Amino acid sequence: xxxxxxxxxxxxxxxxxxxxxxxxxxxxxxxxxxxxxxxxxxxxxxxxxxxxxxxxxxxxxxxxxxxxxxxxxxxxxxxxxxxxxxxxxxxxxxxxxxxxxxxxxxxxxxxxxxxxxxxxxxxxxxxxxxxxxxxxxxxxxxxxxxxxxxxxxxxxxxxxxxxxxxxxxxxxxxxxxxxxxxxxxxxxx
Ligand code: ADP
Ligand code: 5GP
Numbered sequence: 616x617x618x619x620x621x622x623x624x625x626x627x628x629x630x631x632x633x634x635x636x637x638x639x640x641x642x643x644x645x646x647x648x649x650x651x652x653x654x655x656x657x658x659x660x661x662x663x664x665x666x667x668x669x670x671x672x673x674x675x676x677x678x679x680x681x682x683x684x685x686x687x688x689x690x691x692x693x694x695x696x697x698x699x700x701x702x703x704x705x706x707x708x709x710x711x712x713x714x715x716x717x718x719x720x721x722x723x724x725x726x727x728x729x730x731x732x733x734x735x736x737x738x739x740x741x742x743x744x745x746x747x748x749x750x751x752x753x754x755x756x757x758x759x760x761x762x763x764x765x766x767x768x769x770x771x772x773x774x775x776x777x778x779x780x781x782x783x784x785x786x787x788x789x790x791x792x793x794x795x796x797x798x799x800x801x802x803x804x
Contacts, residue, residue, distance in 0.1 A: 620715065623738055686728070714798075
């Protein structure tokens, strides 16, 4: 089948990974996570082929040349992330819809490409200060990486209006309940 695409985008630290994990646990027979390819180093408990396909820069550039990506970005300087066409097709073949956790530019790129088959959701934190607190609280990035993420985040917060829906992530339970409804409504259309 040609399924749908549910895209969660936001600046790093807004809570999209947390919300996407919640949805995957809630609707395991309806949606599946699009595993992106990246050149960044594996972090903490991440697993190759589950969280990301961790590949070398050489392999990433080769796959760009082979036109294997539906979108890719150099999200942070020297670090590439991208969605493989084969990943979307693999998931559709299982009869499920695809759910994405992807940066703002990448999310808008997919929306432009897939139109009404895609729902682009912007996850909005209460403020930049709260986002910074969450990023620090997550404790996964060095101070240098953190500063890079914060600089990018303050710019990306201004992109919210370009999305189909803005999902406020203030209280996590409420955000997850609203996300469930958005996804169910969209995939049952
Ligand atoms: P992203 O995927 O957008 O970078 P994460 O899902 O990793 O963000 O969330 C960043 C941090 O904020 C995590 O430590 C997560 O547990 C926490 N977090 C997410 N949503 C909320 C919320 N509504 N209230 C408080 N903390 C949250
Ligand atoms: P992280 O390093 O925190 O896992 O991800 C950094 C950023 O890259 C996040 O905003 C994440 O959503 C984004 N990202 C992950 N996969 C992709 C992808 O395939 N394409 C794009 N454009 N961004 C991605």
